[in-house]
Amino acid sequence: MIASDKSYRELAAAAIQDEQLRDNINFIQQRIGKGTFAFWEDEGNRQWRTRVKEQRERSLEHLDILLATLAEKIRNRGGNVYFAKTADDAVAYIGKVAREHDVKRVVKGKSMTSHEIGMHPVLEDMDTEVLETDLGEYIVQLAGSAPSHIIAPCTHMNKEQIADLFHEKLGMEKSVEPEVLVREARNVLRKKLLSADMGITGCNLACAETGQICLVSNEGNIRMATTLPKVHVAVMGMERVVPTLQDFSDTLQLLTMAAAVQDISTYVSFMGGPEKTDNGDGPEEFHLVVVDNGRSKILGDGEFREILSCIRCGACLNACPVYGRIGGHAYNANYPGPIGAVISPLLEGINRHADLCTGETLCGACKDICPVSNDIPRMLLALRRTLAQGSEYWNTSRHSRTEGYGWGVFGYVTAHPGLYRTLLKIGRLAMKPFAGTDGWTKKLFGPAAGWTKHRDLRPMARRSFSERWKQRPERDR
Amino acid sequence: MHGNSMKTEQDFFSTMRRSLGLPVDVDRTVQDFPDLLPAADTVSQSSKTDGEAAADLLDLLQTSCAKHHLTLHIVDDREQAAALIAEMVKVAELEFHDSRHVILHDHPLLAGLRLWKRLEDEIVTIHTCAPGDPDTREKHEICCVGITAPECVVATHGTIVQQTGDGQPRATSLLPSHHIAVATMNSVVRGLEEGFRKMREMPGSSFVFISGPSKTADIEAQLVLGAHGPRHMDLILIRT
Amino acid sequence: MNEGDNTSAALFIQCLVDSHYPVVGEAMVRVLERLGIRSYYPDGQTCCGQPAYNNGYVDAAKKSALHFFQVFDGADTIVCPSGSCTYMVRHHYPELFKDEPELLVKAHRMAAKTYEFSEYLRDVVKVERLDSHLDAGVTVHDSCHLTRGLGVHRQPRELLAMVKGLELVEMDESDTCCGFGGTFSVKYPDISGALVDDKVDHILATGAEYVVGCDMSCLMNIEGRLHRRNERVKVLHLAQVLAAEGGAL
Numbered sequence: 001m002i003a004s005d006k007s008y009r010e011l012a013a014a015a016i017q018d019e020q021l022r023d024n025i026n027f028i029q030q031r032i033g034k035g036t037f038a039f040w041e042d043e044g045n046r047q048w049r050t051r052v053k054e055q056r057e058r059s060l061e062h063l064d065i066l067l068a069t070l071a072e073k074i075r076n077r078g079g080n081v082y083f084a085k086t087a088d089d090a091v092a093y094i095g096k097v098a099r100e101h102d103v104k105r106v107v108k109g110k111s112m113t114s115h116e117i118g119m120h121p122v123l124e125d126m127d128t129e130v131l132e133t134d135l136g137e138y139i140v141q142l143a144g145s146a147p148s149h150i151i152a153p154c155t156h157m158n159k160e161q162i163a164d165l166f167h168e169k170l171g172m173e174k175s176v177e178p179e180v181l182v183r184e185a186r187n188v189l190r191k192k193l194l195s196a197d198m199g200i201t202g203c204n205l206a207c208a209e210t211g212q213i214c215l216v217s218n219e220g221n222i223r224m225a226t227t228l229p230k231v232h233v234a235v236m237g238m239e240r241v242v243p244t245l246q247d248f249s250d251t252l253q254l255l256t257m258a259a260a261v262q263d264i265s266t267y268v269s270f271m272g273g274p275e276k277t278d279n280g281d282g283p284e285e286f287h288l289v290v291v292d293n294g295r296s297k298i299l300g301d302g303e304f305r306e307i308l309s310c311i312r313c314g315a316c317l318n319a320c321p322v323y324g325r326i327g328g329h330a331y332n333a334n335y336p337g338p339i340g341a342v343i344s345p346l347l348e349g350i351n352r353h354a355d356l357c358t359g360e361t362l363c364g365a366c367k368d369i370c371p372v373s374n375d376i377p378r379m380l381l382a383l384r385r386t387l388a389q390g391s392e393y394w395n396t397s398r399h400s401r402t403e404g405y406g407w408g409v410f411g412y413v414t415a416h417p418g419l420y421r422t423l424l425k426i427g428r429l430a431m432k433p434f435a436g437t438d439g440w441t442k443k444l445f446g447p448a449a450g451w452t453k454h455r456d457l458r459p460m461a462r463r464s465f466s467e468r469w470k471q472r473p474e475r476d477r
Numbered sequence: 478m479h480g481n482s483m484k485t486e487q488d489f490f491s492t493m494r495r496s497l498g499l500p501v502d503v504d505r506t507v508q509d510f511p512d513l514l515p516a517a518d519t520v521s522q523s524s525k526t527d528g529e530a531a532a533d534l535l536d537l538l539q540t541s542c543a544k545h546h547l548t549l550h551i552v553d554d555r556e557q558a559a560a561l562i563a564e565m566v567k568v569a570e571l572e573f574h575d576s577r578h579v580i581l582h583d584h585p586l587l588a589g590l591r592l593w594k595r596l597e598d599e600i601v602t603i604h605t606c607a608p609g610d611p612d613t614r615e616k617h618e619i620c621c622v623g624i625t626a627p628e629c630v631v632a633t634h635g636t637i638v639q640q641t642g643d644g645q646p647r648a649t650s651l652l653p654s655h656h657i658a659v660a661t662m663n664s665v666v667r668g669l670e671e672g673f674r675k676m677r678e679m680p681g682s683s684f685v686f687i688s689g690p691s692k693t694a695d696i697e698a699q700l701v702l703g704a705h706g707p708r709h710m711d712l713i714l715i716r717t
Numbered sequence: 718m719n720e721g722d723n724t725s726a727a728l729f730i731q732c733l734v735d736s737h738y739p740v741v742g743e744a745m746v747r748v749l750e751r752l753g754i755r756s757y758y759p760d761g762q763t764c765c766g767q768p769a770y771n772n773g774y775v776d777a778a779k780k781s782a783l784h785f786f787q788v789f790d791g792a793d794t795i796v797c798p799s800g801s802c803t804y805m806v807r808h809h810y811p812e813l814f815k816d817e818p819e820l821l822v823k824a825h826r827m828a829a830k831t832y833e834f835s836e837y838l839r840d841v842v843k844v845e846r847l848d849s850h851l852d853a854g855v856t857v858h859d860s861c862h863l864t865r866g867l868g869v870h871r872q873p874r875e876l877l878a879m880v881k882g883l884e885l886v887e888m889d890e891s892d893t894c895c896g897f898g899g900t901f902s903v904k905y906p907d908i909s910g911a912l913v914d915d916k917v918d919h920i921l922a923t924g925a926e927y928v929v930g931c932d933m934s935c936l937m938n939i940e941g942r943l944h945r946r947n948e949r950v951k952v953l954h955l956a957q958v959l960a961a962e963g964g965a966l
Contacts, residue, residue: 013907027698062513064493065505069514077682080479083489097479135704136695152695159697178696186704190573193705194618208507209514212682220651220691220706227647228614238493243513249673264634264669264688266545267706272682279606279613281646282683287479292489300496321894325911359905361898361912362771364865384773407769411777415784417761424736440944450903454910455941458737465730465739469758 004332008355011330021148021327024155033318035261036369052254053372055247056309059239060299066208066241067290073211077273079286083238087117087293094200094233095122097287101231103128103197107189109215109222110134111202112150112312113235113291116334116347119200131196133189133221135182142169148328148336150314151259156327189221199225199283203236204255205311206288207248212272213288214252216265223267232271232283238290239299239308251311258313258371294347301393303382307342309372314339316366316376322359331356338366342379350386350396357383421466428460435459534632534665538714541635545689546702548711549635555590558713562657563595565711566622572654572708574619580604583644584626586659592624608643617646623653623707627687628679629664630712631672636688637712638672642681650687656707658687661715723842725755727792729806729831731799731933732764734954738933744960745798745834748849752842756796762788767805771899775813782810786823794841795831798956800863800932803833808866833863835872835931835955844876851961852882855953856925858916858939859892860932873931873955882964886923890915897938913942920950927953 004011015021039045059066071081084090098106106128108114123130132141136153140146143165147153154162159176167174172184201222203213213234215222226232242248256262275282298304317323317337328336333344333353341360345353362377370376387399388407398404413420434441439459444452451457463471481489491501499505507514535551542549552558566579577599581587583606593603604616617623625645627637637658641647650656666672676684691706702708726749730742749756766781785806789795797803807828814820838844855877863869870892877885896902896912903909916939920928928950930936936952943950957966 009905009907012905016907016911024697031698058513061497062505062510064490064497064499065507065510065513067493068490068504069507075480082479083481083486085485085489085492089485093479133705134695135693139695152698154695155698162696178699178701181696182693182701182704189705210677210682218691219693219704221704223647223651223685224705227651244515245673245677246670249670253669263541263544264636264686266688266691268686270676270682270684270686275642275647275683277643277646278609279643279646280611281613281617281648282641290489292492296492296496299493300498321896321912321915322908325915326908358772359901359908361861361894361896361901361909363861363894363898365861365894368865381771381773384771385775386773388773388775403772404774407772407774407777410769411766411774411780414763414766414781417763417784420763428736442945448903450906450909451941453906454945455902455913455938456944457941458937458944460736461739463739465735465742466758468739468743 004329006332008330008332008359011332012326012359015327015330016325018156018327020158021156022325024158025149025324025327028149028152028155029318029324032261033315033369036258036315036318039257039261040369048250048254049371049373052251053309055242055251056372059242060305060308062243063239063241063299066243067238069208070206070211070241074272074286074288077211078276079273079288081288081290083290083292085292087291090117090235090289090291090293091119091122093289094119095126097231097233098123098126098128098198101197103231105192105196106130106198106200107193107196107225107229108132108137109199109201109217109225110137110153111200111235112334113202113237114200117235117291117293119235131189131192133193133225134217135185135219138185138189139165146329149317150312150335150337156329193221193224193228196225196229198231198233199229200233200235201225203234203240203288205248205251206236206241207245208241209244210272212270214248215269216252216256216267218266220267223269226269226271227282230283231285231287233287233289235289235291238292238295240311254371255311255313258315258369298346304342304346304379306374307339307346307379309374310339310343311372312339313371315369315371319365319369320360321363321365322361338376342376342383345383350383350391350394351399354387354399357387424460424464431460531662531665534667537632537667538630538635538665541633542689542712545635546692547635547689548709550711550713551716552713553716555715558659558715559590559592559595561713562590562592562624562659565655565657566596566601567599569621569655570708571621574621577601578604578616578620579622579624580606580616580620580649580653581624582606582626582649583608586626586661587624590659606644606646606649613646614648617648617652620653622655622657623649623651624657624659625650627658627660627664629666629672629675630660630714631667631669632665633668634688636669636672636686638675639685639687640679640681641683641685647683647685650685651706654703654707655709656690657711657713659713659715662717665714723754725757726794726796726837727789728756728758729762729789729795729797729802730758731797731802733933733937734798737937738954741798741933741954741956744954744956745796747960748956749796751848752844754842759788759792765802765805767802767809768899770805770809770813779813782813782824786827789827793830794837795827796834796837797831798834798931798954799934800833800860800867800869801934803831804862804866806831833867833869833931835876836867836869839872839875844879847876847879847959849879849959849961850881850964851958851966852964853927854884854886854925855927855929855958856886856888856920856923857891858888858895858920858928858930858935860930860935861894863931864892869931873929876955876959877929880958880961883958886925888919888923890919895935895938897935899934902938909938910942913938917942917946917948921948925950927951929953929955929958931955
């Protein structure tokens with residue numbers, strides 16, 4: 001992930017001006033977000049969600065057993081499983097496998113975890129071509145940019161921009177017809193897929209009972225990346241395993257429903273090891289890289305463990321009004337949106353991503369839409385507490401002592417009504433010079449200046465409710 | 478065989494156990510938690526479809542296939558199936574190669590169609606997958622039609638459950654522009670859970686659930702059929 | 718939950734209503750009076766502490782909460798014209814004291830007897846008819862804590878339906894966040910501004926004269942943007958609508 005040196009506010013402000021971005025995200029939020037909300041109106045579906053949440057919690061409590069079982073089954077079939085504690089460990093392993101097979105071309109299925117561990121630059125340093133094959137990711141890669149949505153990576157681009165890109169980078173005659181653009185990508189990528197030495201994918205979910213991983217796609221690129229090259233490496237966040245085949249079925253269906261309001265993706269591929277046939281179809285070597293990279297730390301914190309239930313469906317992005325206006329790049333982290341606002345600070349640093357902890361309204365739409373009922377607002381509040389107090393466990397320093405003192409004074413004042421009332425009166429007087437003729441204030445200074453950037457401030461009442469009440473006739477009290 | 482050294486793997490698991498509040502050096506096993514994963518004999522077997530349910534299932538299947546742009550054909554017998562496939566082959570788009578090649582999974586249902594007979598007067602080469610065939614990949618790259626016989630068809634989702642392995646390469650339903658799946662009526666099951674159960678009953682660990690031709694909506698959310706897999710998919714259901 | 722008193726109510730007047738919109742408090746009192754409910758205003762109330770809590774400063778929030786406990790100790794039923802403050806008391810007060818058993822008991826007791834105004838009228842008092850009359854077109858903003866937090870969505874509309882002369886036009890995205898979010902509105906002004914702008918666009922599209930809600934914090938945010946855009950639409954708390962008689966406010 002290419003980190004920007006701009007702040008959340010700066011990136012957000014730029015994104016807010018982008019009408020195209022706004023329209024594209026709005027389209028997804030209306031079509032898919034609203035569709036997912038409608039799905040939860042059915043009581044049966046809500047019960048399904050509750051069952052899956054319980055299963056996710058159970059899975060996390062028994063994660064050691066599930067991962068051990070999964071690994072054993074895969075290894076029994078001749079597959080390889082590598083447990084990577086850190087991003088560096090994961091990348092080193094993948095690099096070693098690539099070197100052993102003299103890999104020149106890697107084709108990728110969409111995997112946010114592979115971006116998280118920083119795999120691309122390392123492989124590219126080895127003179128290995130790493131090619132995204134998911135159409136949206138491919139477009140974003142061609143453009144030299146980063147994905148902005150978990151499920152729809154190039155939602156920030158319109159067809160004119162994509163047409164220009166294909167014309168420039170692929171020498172294609174310019175056309176803005178999606179059919180024509182897709183056909184071009186299909187042909188270009190087919191050649192690459194057919195000649196690739198290694199396929200690297202993520203893993204949507206793994207099943208301990210059967211020792212399989214599952215990958216979903218509509219395009220077929222993941223099937224190609226896991227069938228055509230001799231080596232298949234699947235990168236999986238350690239929390240993405242469920243116990244039984246029934247759980248697998250339950251959870252996968254919710255995943256595709258929440259991600260795209262689809263009852264099922266076009267392709268759901270199950271695999272649990274190398275292909276055992278001699279006909280050169282399917283990988284000779286299968287590697288599952290199970291990544292920790294900070295997840296076990298989250299597992300160990302009762303406040304945040306819940307976020308590991310996430311199945312990366314992206315539904316929260318389709319519900320969030322803040323994401324709707326600022327888009328994915330403003331988060332400046334590997335994971336955007338509400339899920340990103342919790343997991344990016346936890347994985348990449350809470351101080352580093354302080355703005356992600358505080359930069360949303362806690363409106364709760366994400367919690368409402370989430371297929372595993374993750375209480376993201378609760379966890380954002382927990383992150384705010386962590387910033388306010390500091391935390392040794394999270395290697396987080398207090399965000400601002402000044403702010404702390406300020407709120408300390410606030411607490412004191414609210415417990416002392418006389419002082420509170422006096423301060424209100426002073427405030428009322430202090431505001432007067434800033435007000436216009438109608439009493440409204442157009443420009444504030446100091447910490448509250450943000451209010452008047454886009455709004456006017458109404459005057460305080462001449463007499464507060466408390467004062468009016470005291471001045472009521474005796475009989476009415 | 479690749480993997481962790483004993484130490485790094487133990488380290489990984491110790492860290493996890495510490496987070497779970499468990500003794501760091503004690504391996505927990507699945508035997509300690511009998512309720513976590515089902516014992517083999519407690520798993521319900523997939524159900525058979527009876528004749529009465531069939532009509533209702535077909536309606537369900539029609540609707541779900543339409544939703545996924547999967548073209549469904551219901552034919553009375555193998556003769557009709559073969560005739561239909563022959564017609565499809567004759568007009569199949571030659572997207573990746575100039576001459577007409579078709580490839581079939583090695584499966585008794587497909588062999589029984591005797592497609593070679595139907596197409597003997599046409600300029601078509603029919604290949605049947607053979608285990609250990611070193612030309613498997615090359616053949617698939619030039620074929621315009623790939624024909625498979627799925628294990629079962631899920632009515633609620635318009636999904637075929639396709640096992641892959643010896644004589645049944647993954648590429649057959651993936652590389653050609655046109656995929657034809659052939660199944661008999663009694664392989665239709667109601668729901669996805671039954672598809673999963675069928676999967677568990679079969680040997681091997683490599684399967685794919687396919688629900689129509691490949692598609693993408695990544696460009697301005699407009700649906701386009703034919704991304705990286707087949708552009709067309711037909712499902713032929715034989716009544717008897 | 719609906720065991721509250723429907724003859725007398727302690728008023729928990731939101732700090733914002735106290736300082737900026739006292740007319741809302743007065744409207745609430747008038748409506749309760751007309752229903753034969755004696756309301757009183759426990760002296761010494763200040764702020765429920767939500768701003769501190771939402772910023773992660775729990776010690777400060779606890780001070781506010783403890784003071785709240787003192788002020789409302791003797792009340793049987795507490796009625797508040799704010800969904801978000803009610804949410805603070807009902808959901809966050811118990812969380813604040815989850816490790817302090819005695820205070821946790823107090824917090825639960827407070828939570829059990831605190832109601833948002835519209836839910837109090839419909840679910841406790843079980844109001845079926847009102848003699849309110851306001852000749853106006855209105856639209857409703859469903860605030861986040863009220864709707865998704867407390868689950869209160871139907872009650873304001875049921876009450877509005879009892880108002881003679883009122884025409885309700887629903888806006889698109891009525892329950893989408895208005896962008897206030899407490900201190901978010903001053904800390905992230907551009908994002909907040911974008912959200913409230915969208916909300917104002919939706920309001921204007923209805924053609925309503927008033928936007929009505931149960932949270933003056935949201936309404937103050939919306940009102941501020943309406944004023945900046947020189948729009949004529951005004952904001953009203955539900956209580957003000959219900960208090961209207963004779964067709965006008």
